[in-house]
């Protein structure tokens with residue numbers, strides 16, 4: 022199965038990494054697809070988010086990184102993926118994820134969504150809280166890899182200076 026794991030990855034968290042490492046063995050190839058949404062402000066640029074992913078996923082032989090803009094189903098159709106992978110952290114993720122999965126399948130009937138349950142010890146991890154905690158000077162070392170933590174700190178320092 023060729024699948025894609027779409028997301029904002031702003032930045033990659035330990036929760037994302039766990040889903041990628043668990044989904045990869047289930048797939049012949051897994052593409053981590055970074056969404057490019059010019060109307061949404063992000064901490065990291067598209068290129069930076071892709072670079073971070075490429076650096077952090079280099080140990081996974083059947084995983085590559087790509088980006089897309091516009092509708093996910095159009096990208097899935099163009100790339101001919103058989104499935105979309107998403108992680109479910111808790112019951113509050115379920116309604117939106119089910120809605121997206123159903124809408125995507127309505128638009129593209131063969132587009133199946135495979136939802137993996139996040140590991141219990143990572144179910145509280147989100148990119149938005151990583152950004153907020155880091156902005157407010159708190160520790161993010163339990164939420165992201167040391168490499169990502171360093172990238173976030175460097176980005177916030179360079180933003181403060183500008």
Ligand code: PNS
Nearest residue numbers: 027028029030056091092093094121124
């Ligand atoms: O990491 P995120 O922000 O939870 O990822 C959400 C994402 C990128 C998967 C979702 O917003 C998406 O698919 N965006 C592309 C636009 C699209 O297809 N929207 C309709 C969804 S039914």
